[in-house]
Amino acid sequence: MDAVTVPAEPFQELVDHARHTRVVVIGGGIAGLVAAWECAKVGMAVTLVEASDRLGGTIGSARIAGLDLETGVTCWSARGGAVRGLVAEVLPDAAIVRPHDDREWIAGLPKGAAAPLPAEQVVGIPANPWDESVRRIIGWGGTWRAYVDRLRPPLTIGAQRSLGRLVRGRMGDKVRDRLVAPLTVDRFGLDPDDVDVEIAAPGLSNALTRTGWLGGAVADVRVDASAAAIEGLDGGMPQLVAALAARLAERDAIIRTGALATSVARTQGGWTVGLATIAPDDAAAPDELHVDAVIIATEEGGARELLAGALGKPDFAEVAPAGIAREVVTLVIDAPELDAAPRGAHVHAVPGALAATGLVHETARWEWIARDAGPGRHVLRVAFGAPDAAPATEGLSDADAAVTAVGAASDLLGVELDEATIVGARRDSYTLAPPASALGQRERAAAARTEIARAPGLAAVGAWLAGSGLAHVVADAQEEADRLRRKVLWGAAAAE
Numbered sequence: 001m002d003a004v005t006v007p008a009e010p011f012q013e014l015v016d017h018a019r020h021t022r023v024v025v026i027g028g029g030i031a032g033l034v035a036a037w038e039c040a041k042v043g044m045a046v047t048l049v050e051a052s053d054r055l056g057g058t059i060g061s062a063r064i065a066g067l068d069l070e071t072g073v074t075c076w077s078a079r080g081g082a083v084r085g086l087v088a089e090v091l092p093d094a095a096i097v098r099p100h101d102d103r104e105w106i107a108g109l110p111k112g113a114a115a116p117l118p119a120e121q122v123v124g125i126p127a128n129p130w131d132e133s134v135r136r137i138i139g140w141g142g143t144w145r146a147y148v149d150r151l152r153p154p155l156t157i158g159a160q161r162s163l164g165r166l167v168r169g170r171m172g173d174k175v176r177d178r179l180v181a182p183l184t185v186d187r188f189g190l191d192p193d194d195v196d197v198e199i200a201a202p203g204l205s206n207a208l209t210r211t212g213w214l215g216g217a218v219a220d221v222r223v224d225a226s227a228a229a230i231e232g233l234d235g236g237m238p239q240l241v242a243a244l245a246a247r248l249a250e251r252d253a254i255i256r257t258g259a260l261a262t263s264v265a266r267t268q269g270g271w272t273v274g275l276a277t278i279a280p281d282d283a284a285a286p287d288e289l290h291v292d293a294v295i296i297a298t299e300e301g302g303a304r305e306l307l308a309g310a311l312g313k314p315d316f317a318e319v320a321p322a323g324i325a326r327e328v329v330t331l332v333i334d335a336p337e338l339d340a341a342p343r344g345a346h347v348h349a350v351p352g353a354l355a356a357t358g359l360v361h362e363t364a365r366w367e368w369i370a371r372d373a374g375p376g377r378h379v380l381r382v383a384f385g386a387p388d389a390a391p392a393t394e395g396l397s398d399a400d401a402a403v404t405a406v407g408a409a410s411d412l413l414g415v416e417l418d419e420a421t422i423v424g425a426r427r428d429s430y431t432l433a434p435p436a437s438a439l440g441q442r443e444r445a446a447a448a449r450t451e452i453a454r455a456p457g458l459a460a461v462g463a464w465l466a467g468s469g470l471a472h473v474v475a476d477a478q479e480e481a482d483r484l485r486r487k488v489l490w491g492a493a494a495a496e
Contacts, residue, residue, distance in 0.1 A: 024293075026264075030240075031297045049259040049260075097231065101344055106350065113136075183348055310458055329402060330427075334376060355411070359380055392408075433468045
């Protein structure tokens with residue numbers, strides 16, 4: 001990026017310019033809150049509108065069986081440091097924690113077997129197929145097939161971007177189906193064939209060319225790459241949402257919940273945002289906002305509808321939103337037999353083998369949840385919904401979904417659990433946005449951003465552009481808000 005040349009403008013004039021620059025942020029999820037904060041902290045006059053009655057989007061909380069538990073996003077990847085930096089800025093007294101237990105297992109293997117995920121792997125691809133921990137999952141036949149890869153010629157760089165096709169071609173179906181697919185389907189909602197190798201496993205293709213075989217490439221990448229640690233907040237992620245809202249209020253930002261943005265239109269020297277008031281006690285609020293800049297931070301479908309009008313391109317709204325349906329049932333159960341966390345903190349299912357795609361044992365993973373729950377009581381998050389299958393809980397009552405979830409948890413954990421163990425339950429439904437590693441996501445986001453960038457004073461943020469994952473969303477929202485405020489405050493001098 002070229003250096004930004006700032007006009008020789010007195011500091012006070014720049015401050016006054018910022019104070020008189022009106023920005024509306026549409027959407028009060030984490031992307032919208034971060035973008036609003038980036039503008040408000042330099043003095044811009046910010047209004048944030050959110051259609052629902054709460055802020056945070058996929059970061060939420062619920063009281064279940066006397067416990068205040070997170071719903072949706074519960075942690076972040078430490079890679080890049082964007083979220084940790086944000087926490088330090090707006091919530092400096094927060095206790096950042098790492099998982100107490102981060103062991104992963106694969107369940108749904110033949111004959112109902114389960115086994116720990118091998119330590120020496122990248123996205124499930126093993127460094128050594130002869131390792132006992134690998135052979136337990138793929139069997140002797142799978143091990144021999146994977147070993148054949150050492151005897152094959154190296155793959156030309158860039159010849160295969162699909163992770164699934166690469167693994168199947170080099171190491172065979174069992175490595176793909178039993179090691180790689182459980183991770184990509186459970187974590188990202190993606191079939192391995194739809195995962196971009198270079199983004200999911202940076203450097204793997206180059207390492208394959210150097211070493212000549214895929215296992216060697218995995219070993220090579222693991223030597224150079226540091227593990228992406230997972231971090232969270234003691235007490236839960238909703239603290240970050242509350243802190244951002246408080247900091248915005250301190251900067252005199254206006255936050256309106258129950259306000260649906262219905263249109264965004266270019267006007268002389270700025271933008272007009274049309275609003276429909278949903279909250280009955282806010283009937284006196286204006287139904288139009290006239291501003292200098294707009295940041296759209298809604299989910300993809302709503303964002304494309306607003307952007308189509310803002311850009312004067314009706315076909316922008318015709319692109320079908322990507323993502324898959326997922327339901328997560330949070331269970332609070334009485335099961336002392338889980339105190340020892342027999343299958344670690346995260347169990348992934350072989351796709352199609354079990355009703356659920358995976359499970360997170362929250363009381364094993366996070367000490368603060370175990371502390372709040374007490375001995376013998378456990379919190380499990382059971383996920384349903386795969387790329388080629390609707391959630392098994394879809395259409396069920398909440399009570400029946402809870403029973404289905406505890407049965408799935410029993411299968412995943414290898415411990416007998418039944419309806420009598422349930423103390424409390426909650427079901428949440430989501431549409432998973434594609435991760436940055438989804439094949440074509442980078443190009444798809446770039447095409448959308450190119451169109452948006454043509455309109456002065458307009459930006460869009462969120463997982464549909466940044467890729468799923470809190471670290472991606474936060475970093476992207478910061479970068480896009482910075483780009484927008486530079487252009488709005490400094491105009492053509494803000495060269496990119």
